Amino acid sequence: MTTSGSRTIGRPRNWNRFAVLLCAYAASLAYSLVLAGATHNIPTIWTSNAIVIVALMVLGRRQGVVFLLVSSLVHMAIELAVGEPMRFVLTVTVLDDIQTFGTAVLLRRMGVPNRVRDPKSLLALIAASSLLTAASSIVVSSLLAVSAGHHFLLGWSEWTTSNVMGVALVLPMALIMLDRRHRQGFHVGRLEAILTPLMVLAFSAVIFTLDMDYRALLFAPVMLAAFRGGPRAVAIVVTASVAVAIPAVLHRTGVAMPSALTPLRQVLIFHIVLYVVAILAALAIGRQARLQALLVRRSAVARAAQARAQAANRAKSEFVATISHEIRTPLNSILGFATLVADDPSLSSENRRRLDLVSRAGHSLAEIVGDLLDFAKVEAGRLDLSLTPTSPAALLRDAMAIIAPEAAAKGLYLHTQFEGDVDAPLALDETRLRQVLLNLLANAVKFTRDGGVVARLTAGPSPGALRFEINDTGIGIAPEVQARLFQRFSQADSSISRSYGGTGLGLAISKALVSAMNGEIGVESQLDHGARFWITLTAKACDPAAQAAGCCPAPETAPERAARVLLVDDHPMNRELGVALLTLIGCEVATASDGAQALEAVTAGSFDLVLMDVHMPGMDGLTATRAIRALSSPAATVPIIALSADVLPEQIARCRAAGMDDHVPKPIRREELFAAVARALEGRSAEPAPQKIA
Template sequence: MIAGIRNPSRDDQSLRIAGLLAAFGGSIIFSLFLAGATHNLPSIWTANAVVIAGLLTLKGNARWVMLALVGLTHVAIELIAGVRVSFILLVVPQDLIQNVLIAWGLERLGLTNHMRSPWGLARMTAVAAVMVIVFSTITTVSLALARGKPMWSGWADWIAPNVLGLFLAMPTTIMLMDRRHKPLFPASAWQLAMLTTLVVVSAVAIFTSDPGLQALLFAPAMLAVFRGGPRAAAILVIASLAASIPAVLHRVGIDRDLALAPLRHAVVFHVMLFAVCLTAAMILERQKRLQALLTRGRDAARHAQASAQAANKAKSEFLATISHEIRTPLNSILGFADLVALDPNLSPDSRRRLDLISRAGRSLVEIINDLLDFSKLEAGRMELDPEPLAPAVVLRDALAIAAPAAETKNLALRIEIIGGDEQALFLLDETRLRQVLLNLLSNAIKFTRDGGVTARLELSGQRLRFEIEDTGIGIAPDVQARLFQRFTQADSSISRGYGGTGLGLAISKALVTRMGGEIGVVSAPGQGARFWVELSATPARPTPELDSAAPQPSNIRGARVLLVDDHHVNRELGYALLTLGGHEAITAEDGAAAVSLVRDQDFDLVLMDVHMPVMDGLSATHAIRAMQGPKARVPILALSADVMPEQIARCLAAGMDGHLAKPIVREALLAAVARFATPSSREASQASLATP
């Protein structure tokens, strides 16, 4: 019947019924004893409150079993006490019906759903008291009419004991029936018994001698509440009241006129004592429950955070593995395609087909790079590295990179610089700015069949505005709002007709936002599109050259390079690219062989793969750095398909000087050799010997 009490088992229901019958019978005997001892002096009637509480806490048929048993118990006790049968037949059925209707009404009003809250229990008790007044009025009126007396005779003497009994017994019984209530500072049974005894003895002493000292009962009562919780408060107040009423009668006697006021005063005081103790106990219990919920919520949040971190780590590892496994065969596909393209005897058809292979391979590399970039942006690991640069130069570089794709479609590329000095320097991340511009240029070229693409830069103080305008297919207004969302394209035909992941614009927006700028688009179907980027940049001065005497790539002679890779195809490709670039290449298939070669020979540069059998690249780098003399300082460049930031960081932490990602781009490889290669230790030693 009530949502606030858990569903008990059948044995538990039987125990509850037995407890309710004992409480019901005890309350009737106690009230009849007081009435008999005081010549029908109305004091307190708690029996009906016990029955109402039982109906609210029992489940199913157990309620009706309890109702039948309390009816029989009530009749039996009244007969034993010598009460007239006519009175019993009139009052007992009315009490049972009254109790059922009150319990049903409380449930229908939804007041039984928050009984563990002090305010919820107080509201329910107050409404029940009003119902008791109504039904008790019906009972007293019917008794008066049955006896031939005035209608309202005995009304006050009947209402007061019933209402006081309800305020005390119903919350008490509910507290005792709900075993979920736990004390704030749990005490043992003997400690609670000692506290209850202390309260009872204090109550007897106070109400026997001087009721003005009754406020002293609050101290031991609250102590019992702290140690025993709401159920202890219920037991304590009932015990105190049971001891206090006889003490009051002993002090003032059984004269009706003299005993009525102090007796009701004692009952009202215990109702107040119970209300204070119960409210304090339930508030403390609620605080403890909220603290437990907070602890569970914090533990759940920590678990969720750990799960999210584990999922993010698994995602990163998955992306790193997939990237590595795809880049390895792409290295061979793109590398050998470029080598074959150098053959002057290649037929036009073969060259066209080879170009298609290269384009498809580069497209796949772009997709992988987009996925990795987006993963880094989502994880918040995309760091900016601002440096002094000229935005106009970056735009021209991006346009030069995109030019071959435009030439194949016979599209005109134009650049416009508006206002300011083209050579003005600003603090910007060159790599990320170029990435955004290339994304926009690539999209513009991809979606333009005829006409051209215009790249525009407007310089105005510390405000930079880039615009990439095309004469392509345009974008519908309803699509523009979601263009910068991940994995989004105008419609499914776009991905089929033009390819791509739908991540480029999402990455561009994230990068522009990270740089503190804004990105947007102005377009209409069939009228092209104009993408714009606005940035606020700090003016900067040129960075002084730290090593003006460093050799320029054009002055670097053919270097002696050790290429270490466990894949024979990668070794063959690297050997061919290095040889065609005018360098001498020596190959090794694992880290152990590389360490041996470095120990026995002199090299200008070591290109080191990371994942290899026998000894991996990181261990080989540690071993080389542990050598004596100039050999420990030979430049080592990671040549690997591991491109995640943490993977590159591990390479640098192992002692490598840089990182070159696979698939190998011929120009990037030769530029890296020119940058990192130094005169071999062999030649350096020979030069030192030749010096007088």
């Protein structure tokens, strides 16, 4: 089908070329014969052979043969029309066909290109075609002389000169005019395309009729054509100039052999020089124009690819956000109720063990979701740090305490070593640094079968400098795979994920977090000899006086007396869980199942705080918040905290832009919820309790 399609497209184009070349052949032959008749057979320029060579080079094999036969008939018809005898016409036609066919075949065998795209191909074409035409013209002229009963070499120089001049000029011109690529980068208006050749015709007529000494003036309009129209324009204007210059010189000098031949040769040589100089400039300009057009196209392609990549990245972010929301929403109920049930003193030991398994599985799933979201933030470059006064030693002890049950279950020891002033509070992102330490400790326990883990913290020697080291006696890491440990989805080998599980994102996220803290993370290990992961970073000191001045504000404590809270969520389980958690800290809780009920409740009652879900049917949380902020009553200033599984930075930013004061992610951790409630309720005033909505 492809071949058929290409033939369907190519045939009309080739036949169009066939027709154009045949018309050009007839015109050039008639022009040369008219000049010869007007000058009593003084050789001027023979261009028709160049047209036949071009046709044999650019047309297909069959079309080339047909063109050769048709052009022969045209040749004979025109020669007979001007009164030449049949024998001479047949001889000249056959010899011309042999000459042109042989020249075209030899040019192909020599590897001469049939397109002129650069100075090298131009010079190669002119040189090769001129040499072949000169050699074949000597043979043809000699055979014609012998057939007419003259001396073997009679008239060979005049015949050869006219043929070589015609081929040297017309062959590259015709190839350039047939090459559509030379149109690229040049945009000449129709009026300019008409006026420029007319101007060259006028210049040539005046100069070569009056005084050839001013022929250098032709360089100006021809070079203008080169800059404005490129190689095709040069070919057109030089062809026009030659067509006018030869009759003008003959008119000025007369037709006597000695007086006309020398000026004619000067005219032809001048036009060859003019053409070569102008076409070289035009080819260079055309190449630059094509490169600029190519650069524009590639820039457009690059912009389109960038737009597609950005769209794909947005789609990926939306997908991650949606999946995160859908997973976190049920996890909120699973983990929240598991925690509440675990507080029941009447729970049997076996049920408590089973509940602990549920809780561990839920936390594991929450960690995987958290890793995926953190990785999405890392890729988007949107990791934000929240600095608070933190004791590095207390942070490490806390991380060790969290990992201790898992280590004890495997029979591993855990040791902590400190050096320097490790208890002094520093401005650190406690959550992010704990996340990194827990990841390193969890990996150490995971990959250790016997022995244990030693965590070492060194403060100093410079102020605020910290170095954490996590040493284990586990399986170790081969040197050749250590370099890729901190790459995404990377583990030592494929068996690791099968034997130990994991996403392969933990260390990549840890490296990104440590880098965001302007620190470094690395590993030292040998296979079967354990591993040492280390973190170095520098933090600013945050003493109590600086903290009071606002260096890094400390989290608020829980409210001291009952507060009136409106909990808005479309999931009944989430409302039940929220009521249970808020009741634990002594809040009086009213509930609403959508944004419209929340707006009605806030307008009618008096609340100290609103906990607002974001995604709800009907009026969602963002719309409800905007409506509350637009109220004219004091209720418009009530603190609103978002309770949502939307945890990406842009999602949190949308919540704050809608008028929400804080954000607590789902699954809800009671410590985070209590801290957010405490911050929101600081400085509240006592007012009557609201009625329960649902």
